[in-house]
Amino acid sequence: MNKILLPYGSGGKYTKEFIDRYILKYFNNKFLQHLLDSAVLEIQSEKLAFSIDGYTVSPLFFPGGDIGKLSICGTINDLLCVGADPKFIALSLIIEEGTEIEVVEKILSSIQQVSQQEDVLVVTGDTKVVEVGSCDKIFVTTAGVGCIRKGLNLHYNRIEPDDVIIITGNIAEHGLAILLSRGAYGFEYNIQSDCASLKSLMQKIFDDEELTPHIKFIRDPTRGGVAAVLNEIVSYRKDLGIEIYEEKVPISQDVKYLCELLAIEPFSIANEGKMIMITSKNVVDKILSTFKTHPLGKDAEVIGKVVFTNKGKVILKTLYGSMRILDMPTAEELPRIC
Amino acid sequence: MNKILLPYGSGGKYTKEFIDRYILKYFNNKFLQHLLDSAVLEIQSEKLAFSIDGYTVSPLFFPGGDIGKLSICGTINDLLCVGADPKFIALSLIIEEGTEIEVVEKILSSIQQVSQQEDVLVVTGDTKVVEVGSCDKIFVTTAGVGCIRKGLNLHYNRIEPDDVIIITGNIAEHGLAILLSRGAYGFEYNIQSDCASLKSLMQKIFDDEELTPHIKFIRDPTRGGVAAVLNEIVSYRKDLGIEIYEEKVPISQDVKYLCELLAIEPFSIANEGKMIMITSKNVVDKILSTFKTHPLGKDAEVIGKVVFTNKGKVILKTLYGSMRILDMPTAEELPRIC
Numbered sequence: 001m002n003k004i005l006l007p008y009g010s011g012g013k014y015t016k017e018f019i020d021r022y023i024l025k026y027f028n029n030k031f032l033q034h035l036l037d038s039a040v041l042e043i044q045s046e047k048l049a050f051s052i053d054g055y056t057v058s059p060l061f062f063p064g065g066d067i068g069k070l071s072i073c074g075t076i077n078d079l080l081c082v083g084a085d086p087k088f089i090a091l092s093l094i095i096e097e098g099t100e101i102e103v104v105e106k107i108l109s110s111i112q113q114v115s116q117q118e119d120v121l122v123v124t125g126d127t128k129v130v131e132v133g134s135c136d137k138i139f140v141t142t143a144g145v146g147c148i149r150k151g152l153n154l155h156y157n158r159i160e161p162d163d164v165i166i167i168t169g170n171i172a173e174h175g176l177a178i179l180l181s182r183g184a185y186g187f188e189y190n191i192q193s194d195c196a197s198l199k200s201l202m203q204k205i206f207d208d209e210e211l212t213p214h215i216k217f218i219r220d221p222t223r224g225g226v227a228a229v230l231n232e233i234v235s236y237r238k239d240l241g242i243e244i245y246e247e248k249v250p251i252s253q254d255v256k257y258l259c260e261l262l263a264i265e266p267f268s269i270a271n272e273g274k275m276i277m278i279t280s281k282n283v284v285d286k287i288l289s290t291f292k293t294h295p296l297g298k299d300a301e302v303i304g305k306v307v308f309t310n311k312g313k314v315i316l317k318t319l320y321g322s323m324r325i326l327d328m329p330t331a332e333e334l335p336r337i338c
Numbered sequence: 339m340n341k342i343l344l345p346y347g348s349g350g351k352y353t354k355e356f357i358d359r360y361i362l363k364y365f366n367n368k369f370l371q372h373l374l375d376s377a378v379l380e381i382q383s384e385k386l387a388f389s390i391d392g393y394t395v396s397p398l399f400f401p402g403g404d405i406g407k408l409s410i411c412g413t414i415n416d417l418l419c420v421g422a423d424p425k426f427i428a429l430s431l432i433i434e435e436g437t438e439i440e441v442v443e444k445i446l447s448s449i450q451q452v453s454q455q456e457d458v459l460v461v462t463g464d465t466k467v468v469e470v471g472s473c474d475k476i477f478v479t480t481a482g483v484g485c486i487r488k489g490l491n492l493h494y495n496r497i498e499p500d501d502v503i504i505i506t507g508n509i510a511e512h513g514l515a516i517l518l519s520r521g522a523y524g525f526e527y528n529i530q531s532d533c534a535s536l537k538s539l540m541q542k543i544f545d546d547e548e549l550t551p552h553i554k555f556i557r558d559p560t561r562g563g564v565a566a567v568l569n570e571i572v573s574y575r576k577d578l579g580i581e582i583y584e585e586k587v588p589i590s591q592d593v594k595y596l597c598e599l600l601a602i603e604p605f606s607i608a609n610e611g612k613m614i615m616i617t618s619k620n621v622v623d624k625i626l627s628t629f630k631t632h633p634l635g636k637d638a639e640v641i642g643k644v645v646f647t648n649k650g651k652v653i654l655k656t657l658y659g660s661m662r663i664l665d666m667p668t669a670e671e672l673p674r675i676c
Contacts, residue, residue, distance in 0.1 A: 002438070002439035002440070003435075003436050003437065003438055003439060004433050004434070004435060004436060004437040004438075004439060004442060004467055005435065005467070006435045006467050006469065007467075008433075008465065008467050009433070009465055009466045009467030009468070010467075015465065018465065019465070022439065022442065022443060022446065023446065023463065023465070025446075026446045026447060026449065026450035026460075027429075027446075027449075027450060027453065027459075027460040027463075029459050029460070029461070031426075031459060031461035031462065032460070032461065032462070036462070037462070037464075038462060039426065039428070039461035039462035041425075041426055041461065041483065043381075043384055043386065043425075043485055044383075044384055045382075046381055046382055046384055048381065048386075048483070050426055050428055050461060050462055050481075050483055051428065051462055052428035052429065052430045052462060052463060052464055052479070052481050053430065053464045054430040054431070054432050054464050054465075054466045054477075054479060055466075056432055056466050056468050056472070056473075058472075087379075087381075088369075088377065088379055088388055090377070090388055090389065090390035090481050091365075091390065092390045092391065092392040092479045092481075093392070094392050094394055094432075094477055094479075095342050095346075095347070096342070097341075097342060097343065097344045097673075098341050098342060099341065099342040100340070100341055100342075101340035101341060101342060101360065102340070104342060104360065105360060108360065108361065108363075108364045108365075109364060111364065111365075112364035112365060115365065121365075121367050121369060122364075122365040122367075122370070123367070123369035123370065123377035123379065123388060124369065124370070124374070124375070124376060124377035124388055124389055124390060125361065125365075125390060126375075126390055126391045126392050127346065127347055127353065127356065127357070127361070127392075128347045128392045128393075128394045128673075128674075128676075129342055129343070129344050129345075129346050129347030129348075129673060130347070130394050130474065130673060130674055131344065131673060131674070133471070133474075134394070134396075134473065134474040134674075135394075135472065135473045135474065135477070136468065136471075136472040136473065139392075139432055139473070139477065141390070141392060141430045141432075141479040143388075143390050143428050143430075143481030145379065145386070145388055145483065147381055335435075335466075335467060335468060335469060336466075336468055336469070336472075338466075
């Protein structure tokens, strides 16, 4: 009998297979056609974004955040990816009996802080309590609703050769922070998760009517990292290839060192406060300079471009001048990084 | 140190205390003022309903339904309670590693069936897989979005003395079905859960412009049962009382017999396919006859009325002519009935 495997939740190759094979079979409709993290709904003349994410991260508290901050920021960022202004959050808690109230309150307080800072209201919710042993302390599921900006038209179909690929900052921090905070490697090293709401950063771009027509694609490289996002693009656009220049990819010295030491591929590591954006070449300077005026975009860089060679592939031009294929991540990562 | 207790998830008195004490402290805003199961959002001129519910029911499969059917029907019904036409569902799965794919597929297939029958689309989703022992097989969280009917104005404030209280059918079936299916009482007895989407039933009422102005309140009596819903009304409207006539309350012979045998209060038992509606007296005949044309409303009855005596209380006039207070349920029920 077939069983559910941990990699089905990894965000990489097996997640995609699981969804294609088991989920889409039951729910095939136009909204699920491109498997964005938010659905785009039309209600009368309004276009709305609608998103959901379950969070099971372990440990609950980690350097740079906790499951509460992670959940609301994750849902806000998913709404931004379809060009929406995040507005409303629905919050569902599943809590293990006996969990300290203090733990729950710390998590709620983190959600509150982001909610207030970002002006995204928690408008409805639900709490279930299950017996000891039926869940691991607390799982948080957040759904979000936002209004889509009228000037934006984000779609895989608009991506063309020569378009540029921008990332808003240093990669691989969230996943690495979680791995290290579990102490699995027998040493401590304080890497902070990049967990953050990117609402104010992205709104700087969304507010600029000169830029918006040129933006073609936005995605947060969470589970499966940058490699998963880029591979998903070329899986929908098999007529295009992507080239990434390793020397351009922002990464902190510490993260780079640790990834080498532990033989981890940083391109497959989850981020929780970064965006990948694809735009036409002519606006790249203005986008970069706009990002750089914001603390969460100060390390933004152009990391590659869309090409018409190597169709269906993501090619990494390494620091040493060689080229290698950056594959869809499989499942080497530990589960429950988000 | 304070710990999370099972009754915090019971839907009764302790859930309300938990929410008041720990949740609202962090998220106090106008949308959460009345703790409806759906938030009512205004986006431009449109009014939207937005709802979320986590499902942890055990067993996953029970007479009359499963966690999949329960989750989508529950979210549809929550949207109906604020006068919305349910439109879109977001589906989040948290699955334990090693769970049989067949189990997951049966659940997804149940969701699909309701989705198709009721024309409510699953438009986005998320799957997480956690290690063995980190959750009990599968938890399903569904969020929903719907459009609120313009003719409806549902609010506690509109409830007046002499208004009537209607229920759409037999009470206490879901909770009892779950309790018995666990075999906790040492005998088997096939009670079917009433788990159902009430969309088509409620739309018969929503479609009738003669009726809609007279409808003041709609609520599905899930966790905590009929007693929880009625007590919540008088907790918001302390200037009113509610009288319920036991002889009028629809209940099947089997459920009645078992509740007496097991000394369970049927008014505190969860329903998953019933609505309580409060309307002005003058439309009650038409509402009842409309409900009765639909299979899910064939046992609809007027079970009581709003009064200006016994303020802040729910009074049950029993079969034997005596009166007793129907309190907000505490926590005698087992957890994970939904």
